[in-house]
Amino acid sequence: MAMDGSNLCKKKCVKLLEKLHLPHGLLPLLDLLEVGRNKVTGFVWLWQQSMAMIRDFKKIKKMVSYAMEDMGSAEDCRMKRMIGVKSKELLIWFLIFDMLVANPEGEKIAFKTTSRLGRAFPFFAFEEEGEE
Numbered sequence: 398m399a400m401d402g403s404n405l406c407k408k409k410c411v412k413l414l415e416k417l418h419l420p421h422g423l424l425p426l427l428d429l430l431e432v433g434r435n436k437v438t439g440f441v442w443l444w445q446q447s448m449a450m451i452r453d454f455k456k457i458k459k460m461v462s463y464a465m466e467d468m469g470s471a472e473d474c475r476m477k478r479m480i481g482v483k484s485k486e487l488l489i490w491f492l493i494f495d496m497l498v499a500n501p502e503g504e505k506i507a508f509k510t511t512s513r514l515g516r517a518f519p520f521f522a523f524e525e526e527g528e529e
Contacts, residue, residue, distance in 0.1 A: 403446075406432045410443065418474045418498060420506065420523035425450050425463045434471065441471040456522040460485040461493075474498035484508065 406429035411421050413434055428446040435441075443466070450463045464481030475497035482493040491510040499507035499517045506523060509515035 403427070403429055406430065406443075413441065413471070417471055417476070418503065419476070419496075420520055422454075423496070423506075423523045424467070425452065439470045439472055441469055441476065443467045454522055457518045459518075462490060474503075484510075 407426045409432045410424055410426055410429060413432065414421050414423060424443060425445060427450070429443060430446055431442070431444040433442050443463075445463065445465050445467075448465050452461050452463070453459075454461060462483040462485070467479070467481035469476045469479035475495070477495045477497075479492075479494055479496070483490040484493055485491075491512075491514070493508050494511045494513075495509040495515075497507055498520070499505040504520055505517040506520050507515055507517040
């Protein structure tokens with residue numbers, strides 16, 4: 398059975414998140430056109446078919462918006478210098494600049510905005526639905 402491009406990109410994205418020790422549901426996995434990583438520089442990119450995607454992480458009551466092109470620099474347990482990812486706090490959207498596993502046990506993941514404000518949430522809140 399042949400695999401379409403979107404499913405292949407989803408598989409590559411999940412594999413990338415596994416290598417980085419990050420939850421599978423952290424990045425958009427639907428309608429991906431391209432997923433890539435430069436292993437030397439750590440540069441990572443995702444291109445989606447739609448203009449933007451908003452995901453509701455119900456377990457933590459947070460909305461996250463992903464641009465058509467999302468980029469950043471990846472290393473073990475962390476993505477930094479991110480472009481294209483925003484989180485909604487009350488009525489304001491904030492650009493997410495950095496995310497990392499916040500403790501050695503891997504129970505929480507922390508997010509920082511471009512203004513260096515941050516919050517940590519349980520790791521399990523970002524797993525793919527049905528994966529718990």
